[in-house]
Amino acid sequence: MNPLQFSFIFLHLTLLLHFSSAAPALTISVTPKTLSKSGDPVHIQWSGVESPSRLDWLGIYSPSTSPNDHFIGYIFLSSLAGWESGSGTVSIPLVNLRSDYQFRIFRWTESEMMNATSFDQDHNPLPGTEHMLVASEEIGFQPGMGPEHVHLALTGRLHEMRVMFVTPDGKNNTVRYGLTEQNLDQVVGTEVSRYEREDMCHPPANDFVGWRDPGYIHDGVMTNLINGKKYYYQVGSDSGGWSDIFSFVTPKTHSKKTVVFLFGDMGTAAPYITFDRTQEESSSTVKWLLRDIEALGDKPTFISHIGDISYARGYSWLWDQFFHQIQPIASRVPYHVCIGNHEYDWPSQPWKPDWASKLYGSDGGGECGVPYSHRFKMPGNSSQVTGTSAPATRNLFYSLDFGVVHFVYMSTETNFLPGSDQYEFLKNDLESVDRQKTPFVVVQGHRPMYSTCNRPKEIPLRKKMIEHIEPLLVKNKVSLVLWGHVHRYERFCPLNNYTCGSLEKNGEDNWEAYPVHIVIGMGGQDWQGQWLQREDHPSDPVFPQPEQSLFRAGEYGYTKLVATKKKLKLFYIGNHDGKLHDMVEIMAPGVAPSAFMEMEAMDCWYYVKNLSLMVLVGFVAYFLGFTSHCRRNVTENSGWTRLKAEDV
Numbered sequence: 001m002n003p004l005q006f007s008f009i010f011l012h013l014t015l016l017l018h019f020s021s022a023a024p025a026l027t028i029s030v031t032p033k034t035l036s037k038s039g040d041p042v043h044i045q046w047s048g049v050e051s052p053s054r055l056d057w058l059g060i061y062s063p064s065t066s067p068n069d070h071f072i073g074y075i076f077l078s079s080l081a082g083w084e085s086g087s088g089t090v091s092i093p094l095v096n097l098r099s100d101y102q103f104r105i106f107r108w109t110e111s112e113m114m115n116a117t118s119f120d121q122d123h124n125p126l127p128g129t130e131h132m133l134v135a136s137e138e139i140g141f142q143p144g145m146g147p148e149h150v151h152l153a154l155t156g157r158l159h160e161m162r163v164m165f166v167t168p169d170g171k172n173n174t175v176r177y178g179l180t181e182q183n184l185d186q187v188v189g190t191e192v193s194r195y196e197r198e199d200m201c202h203p204p205a206n207d208f209v210g211w212r213d214p215g216y217i218h219d220g221v222m223t224n225l226i227n228g229k230k231y232y233y234q235v236g237s238d239s240g241g242w243s244d245i246f247s248f249v250t251p252k253t254h255s256k257k258t259v260v261f262l263f264g265d266m267g268t269a270a271p272y273i274t275f276d277r278t279q280e281e282s283s284s285t286v287k288w289l290l291r292d293i294e295a296l297g298d299k300p301t302f303i304s305h306i307g308d309i310s311y312a313r314g315y316s317w318l319w320d321q322f323f324h325q326i327q328p329i330a331s332r333v334p335y336h337v338c339i340g341n342h343e344y345d346w347p348s349q350p351w352k353p354d355w356a357s358k359l360y361g362s363d364g365g366g367e368c369g370v371p372y373s374h375r376f377k378m379p380g381n382s383s384q385v386t387g388t389s390a391p392a393t394r395n396l397f398y399s400l401d402f403g404v405v406h407f408v409y410m411s412t413e414t415n416f417l418p419g420s421d422q423y424e425f426l427k428n429d430l431e432s433v434d435r436q437k438t439p440f441v442v443v444q445g446h447r448p449m450y451s452t453c454n455r456p457k458e459i460p461l462r463k464k465m466i467e468h469i470e471p472l473l474v475k476n477k478v479s480l481v482l483w484g485h486v487h488r489y490e491r492f493c494p495l496n497n498y499t500c501g502s503l504e505k506n507g508e509d510n511w512e513a514y515p516v517h518i519v520i521g522m523g524g525q526d527w528q529g530q531w532l533q534r535e536d537h538p539s540d541p542v543f544p545q546p547e548q549s550l551f552r553a554g555e556y557g558y559t560k561l562v563a564t565k566k567k568l569k570l571f572y573i574g575n576h577d578g579k580l581h582d583m584v585e586i587m588a589p590g591v592a593p594s595a596f597m598e599m600e601a602m603d604c605w606y607y608v609k610n611l612s613l614m615v616l617v618g619f620v621a622y623f624l625g626f627t628s629h630c631r632r633n634v635t636e637n638s639g640w641t642r643l644k645a646e647d648v
């Protein structure tokens, strides 16, 4: 060996040594390699990131063959403890997307960030993928572990319960059910459907960033059920595996009490950042709902989610995240929905009158109602052609009786004007309610007829609804009208064309009782508009509350309706404290005023009456002093009493 060769090798060795001491191998490991069910966490461990930067990020990919810029989500390493050392760990609960997952670490530079050309919904630049540092092995879900996304719905017929779920292959799956866990002796098959990328109307839903395999959607109807019983059930197949055994309670035939949970605009919470912001608040809404459903024990109930359901908006995996999140509640009580702008609206939607041209935009992210129409099956057969190759939109309007309440659902995204199918349905349905059987009628839809949180583009729609729909509600003595869309809670006086049903108006014996309107879009979406500002101070944060708005709040949560044949109460429950924030009581038609005297000690109330319909609007205060104050008001003043009107 000549000196030259020697020094060359020496140089080589020192370079190697130098390299390995300054830059230990960059590694990423993932355990376990196989997960069993949605929600199981994967543990990711990495080390050897040189000169860690606060812009280093971990990309989450599914399937593992996705190109670098088609991540489903990401986490900045600098959001994790100890990141400055260049190593760390994170656990992420994953949902089963019927494909494998991979994790990749990237270095994103300041100048790439400054020059970014793609942005998320909040206008944050999406992290750059030019410099990949390391990629993990693939991990997957164990096959044969049974269906997911299990959710129930009423069919509108007695003795039945629908169950829907998703499998990776659409093979023959069945529902087995019975009165005990050990004896699931009744069996029904399922109908299977799915939708394709070509069914979607525009990006992101139909491009490769947003589209993922949605799986096969199964729909089975359990029949011959006995009313008022607890049933156990399981879905699946021997080859694909079986779900856990769940249970539900069937409605009673002559129920004296109705309990229902209602809210709009909930969304889902993903454990990573993605293209659209997800709804952190939804986790605690579901948590408290589960508490209240468990507390009901063996009493029947259902959930009503009035539009803006998953907020997937074309990012397919967010539907999986949503159904995983609601499964603990939706597998045990029917989960009812109506359509919102974020399930539907797209630029060429078939009904788009001139006055709605600014209103109906691209809020559906290109889904144009397709996932909504496949993943739920509500009673009735309402449908609207899309005008594209996409399948028709379903679940637009329907009604169902549940105990002492007749529930009606409408679509504010499709034609509701006189002459439309929907208008005819609403008119006929409201006119033919048997008020002996269901003294209360509750109408629900997504975009509100009334709200003091206004965006100018919503005004024309409200006008049309007040012109055409409200007369049906007033004439048919609808008890309560619930709306979503505005991510706040707001309770109005009983209303007709902005006029409160008034004690003074027509004298003692002819008080007017109109439907009470309440906005309940506070399910979880954390974007909140402002209350209407003072017209003469448009830039000052002064939000006078019009007299029609009796109580309004920004706390997220849900409402709980409890009705007997005499009295309907709606409670507003906050999801930060699980406590009551507002309450309204509405009396059934013809119930004598003496019924008011049964009020609980904490109630503070006032009422409007009509010869045939009594309406009582109440508020439960937190403090006894406050309660006695308003009680005194009631005895002193028989007119409207303004109580605490805002939750601050």
Ligand SMILES: *[C@@H]1O[C@H](CO)[C@@H](O)[C@H](O)[C@H]1NC(C)=O
Residues within 6 Å of the ligand: 111, 112, 114, 115
């Ligand atoms: C970012 O843009 C600036 C100005 O156009 C350019 O000078 C710079 O090279 C770009 N940086 C990268 C990383 O592309």
Ligand SMILES: *[C@@H]1O[C@H](CO)[C@@H](O)[C@H](O)[C@H]1NC(C)=O
Residues within 6 Å of the ligand: 172, 173, 174, 187, 189
């Ligand atoms: C599906 O499964 C059910 C119950 O096991 C069985 O009765 C039915 O024949 C099967 N159908 C097909 C098409 O395999």
Ligand SMILES: *[C@@H]1O[C@H](CO)[C@@H](O)[C@H](O)[C@H]1NC(C)=O
Residues within 6 Å of the ligand: 381, 382
């Ligand atoms: C929907 O159901 C109603 C009532 O059962 C029926 O009259 C109507 O023909 C049905 N429409 C379609 C399109 O099936």
Ligand SMILES: *[C@@H]1O[C@H](CO)[C@@H](O)[C@H](O)[C@H]1NC(C)=O
Residues within 6 Å of the ligand: 466, 467, 468, 497
């Ligand atoms: C509502 O009131 C306004 C103003 O008073 C009136 O112009 C309009 O015709 C009313 N609408 C209905 C449906 O009665």
